[in-house]
Amino acid sequence: MIQAMLSSSSVKERLSEALMPEKVRIFGNFEVGPSMFTALAVTAFLLAICVVLRLTVIRKLRNVPKKPQILIEMIVKAFDKLAKDATHDLENFVGPYVMAAASFICVSTLVELLGVRPALADINTCFALGFSTFVVIHFFGVKKRGLGIRLKRMLNPINIITDIAVPVSLSFRLFGSIVSGLLIMELIYSYIALSFVLPVLVSVITTLFHALIQAYIFSTLSSLFIGEAVEIIE
Numbered sequence: 522m523i524q525a526m527l528s529s530s531s532v533k534e535r536l537s538e539a540l541m542p543e544k545v546r547i548f549g550n551f552e553v554g555p556s557m558f559t560a561l562a563v564t565a566f567l568l569a570i571c572v573v574l575r576l577t578v579i580r581k582l583r584n585v586p587k588k589p590q591i592l593i594e595m596i597v598k599a600f601d602k603l604a605k606d607a608t609h610d611l612e613n614f615v616g617p618y619v620m621a622a623a624s625f626i627c628v629s630t631l632v633e634l635l636g637v638r639p640a641l642a643d644i645n646t647c648f649a650l651g652f653s654t655f656v657v658i659h660f661f662g663v664k665k666r667g668l669g670i671r672l673k674r675m676l677n678p679i680n681i682i683t684d685i686a687v688p689v690s691l692s693f694r695l696f697g698s699i700v701s702g703l704l705i706m707e708l709i710y711s712y713i714a715l716s717f718v719l720p721v722l723v724s725v726i727t728t729l730f731h732a733l734i735q736a737y738i739f740s741t742l743s744s745l746f747i748g749e750a751v752e753i754i755e
Contacts, residue, residue, distance in 0.1 A: 542638060556643030563629040563640055567621075596620070603740060607748035611661060618657060619743050622650060623736035630699060630732035634725065641699040641735075650695065651688030654743045658687065662750035687746055691739060698735050702727045 544552040578589045586594065597620070604615035629640035640646045663671050674680050706724055 554643050555638040556640050556646060559629060559632060559637055560640035560643070560646050563625060563632065567624055567628060600740065604744050604747075607741075607744035608661075608751060609748070611747065611751065615657070615661075615744060615747055618653075619740040622653070622743065623740045626650070626695070626736040626739055627732045630728060630735065633702075633728045639699050639703075641695050642703055644692065644696050647692040647696040648688070650739065651690075651692035654691060654739075654746065655684075655688040657743070658747050658750045659684075661747055665751035691742060695735055695739065698731055702731055 542555050544554055574593065578593060582590060597616070600620040600623070601616035604611060604619060608615050626641065629646075633639045659671070705727065
């Protein structure tokens, strides 16, 4: 009971550390947040995976595919279909974009199972993803509908607010989901009576749920927003 009370008294400190962790040093005296370090590491990891797949599986594509090729084709077709349903004729770019974003979100969240702070626990990483979708939306909006139509759309203040709300909502959705999971785990670990078996179960389930669901939601919403931008108004 005493240990539980002592642990309870330190809840505020644990939550504060979870929200504002100490920075880590990279390249000498250059300091970054642990989430930024995770983002860089995950990006390097995904690029390495892409290079390996390009030099092995993709280099030896066959008409009668084997299991690795089948798996890759299933994943690629799923994202291409998602992009095609939303944008109709932009799946050649939007499909790879949302697949890359989903892969980053999924992997950078799953690393939490290894005791690493997830990249999306930093609002800057979430804003970077949201801003990337914002740029893609306006690029294809101008390309497909013309600069004049896009500028004319900006004459309506409601449209300006809507456009600004897109990256903000995407960013805060990711950030809120990941940080809420961190805070829940810190609360569970703060109480001795709950800190044995329950954290393992809750951590695995929560992390898997966040990784898959948030990757899917971000990909779907990004595709829909891009599709709305290129939709031709009769």
